[in-house]
Amino acid sequence: MTSEITRREWLAGGTLLAGSLIASNIAKAQTVMEPNLNPTPNNAIRAGSNENVYGPSLKAQEAMNKAMKTAHLYDFRSQFVLKKVISEIENIPEDHIAMANGSSPFLEKAGYVSRIQDGTVLAPYPTYNTLSSTARTLGGKVIDVPVDENMSVDLEAMRTAMTDEVKMIYICNPNNPIPTIIEKKALREFCIEMSKRAIIVIDEAYYEYVDNPDFSSMVDLVTEHKNIIVARTASKIHAFAGIRVGFAFAHPETLLLIAGRFNLSMGNVAMQGAIVSYQDTEYQNFIKQKNKESMAILYELFEDLNLPYIKSNTNFVFFKAGRPSKEIATELRKHGIMSGREFKPFTDWVRWSTVKPQEMQYVADTYKKLYG
Ligand SMILES: Cc1ncc(COP(=O)(O)O)c(C=O)c1O
Structure with a gap:
């Protein structure tokens, strides 16, 4: 079930290539689950719960x-x-x-x-x-x-x-x-x-x-x-x-x-x-780097669609979709994406957490197709 992080996945975060190169050596040391490239409602990309989708550091495992x-x-x-x-x-x-x-x-x-x-x-x-x-x-x-x-x-x-x-x-x-x-x-x-x-x-x-x-x-x-x-x-x-x-x-x-x-x-x-x-700083740097890559994909989507968003200091984003987040979550789930729940009073804002770059690209592409 596990495999080395793929070159394709690695390159998916293209805009941050310099940082990627530093972290790529780290990536080699990490055995991570493959990105979910065939998401379904029951096997959804987990962009809703602010988790770290890479799994614990290999050394910790x-x-x-x-x-x-x-x-x-x-x-x-x-x-x-x-x-x-x-x-x-x-x-x-x-x-x-x-x-x-x-x-x-x-x-x-x-x-x-x-x-x-x-x-x-x-x-x-x-x-x-x-x-x-x-x-x-x-x-x-x-x-x-x-x-x-x-x-x-x-x-x-x-x-x-x-x-x-x-x-x-x-x-x-x-x-x-x-x-x-x-x-x-x-x-x-x-x-x-x-x-x-x-x-x-x-x-x-x-x-x-x-x-x-x-x-x-x-x-x-x-x-x-x-x-x-x-x-x-x-x-x-x-x-x-x-x-x-x-x-x-x-x-x-x-x-x-x-x-x-x-x-x-x-x-x-x-x-x-x-x-x-806690002593595996290499792993923590790897996760931070991957988070930045996926974040860049989301920022590009928001700029592209002119959607107001809050600059993130975390592993999740909050953006103004301009339509009920509940509706969006239901629709995205049909396409194999778990979206954040509703947060009152910002019921037309959506929270997504970062997932692997290829998954993130799928989330961005799907949103664009549905609402762009
Ligand atoms: C701000 C904040 N505090 C605490 C927690 C709970 O974390 P834990 O898994 O350590 O109970 C979460 C989980 O999402 C969180 O977002």
Whole structure:
């Protein structure tokens, strides 16, 4: 089922040939599934869920295959190794790091914490909604602050919306479904100021993809500011969406709100894979390069059809189709393409995640045929 990435696939990203040449050596080291060139409704190109369609790094796969041999044992010791690896990469003390099976458990628990505190959640809108929807499900109040006219998170409006009842603030940076970033100095000031009044959760699920000098991770803030939590995931650039590894960074006392002292939720196979994947920078560079190639195909489509779009800082795009995204998703599925779901209030905007260049070209060509 697997094979070396094909020359044809490689050349499909033609416009970024220089970068491609550097990455082509890396590509040789990656055994990736063939692109899906015969998509059908039941075997669709996965442009809807912000996954990494290349699969985990080969080295990580090897480590996980090896770990399968002892997968029947209660072996949670790899967490100490993984924590050390992450601590060294991020330059954050090990006692400021918690791990779980994805970042969702941390976002959900933060939602519970907001209810235990009987507080209100403040969040931009639209954004990734696990934390807010958990709080809402438990009967909590959420203040949704609409994005500004550039469709960026509006920190000033969030300041204005702040009340004494707000005990938790969620910010996704880069945001999802709109792949904008928040200017680093403004966000830093906001976090420091607001963390005196509430817990701030910064979700950096897509930060590895950002190639923008105005962006900075907020992870370093956690050593100085007790009320700041940064969430990360291996589901995106590391392709661990189905393997499930995520991290939370915060002061040890704050971490106890959302994580036990000892992590019993992650399997050894996943941890062994993550230990290798986070050190496999070659693989991460390869994925970033392929993401750029597919992104270039989409930008060309949007320019061609004159469709407004948001410059992406992630592995997905958001563009104004000018017709209901639900309708488009139904139609594209008939042609073997999974398109992003509807995101209110931007019901005529569409979110697509990058797939392999040949698949991306098929998505672009199909859209053009249907709506161009
Ligand atoms: C912004 C954001 N945060 C968190 C997650 C959840 O990630 P995980 O797979 O780590 O639970 C996603 C998944 O799409 C996401 O887009």
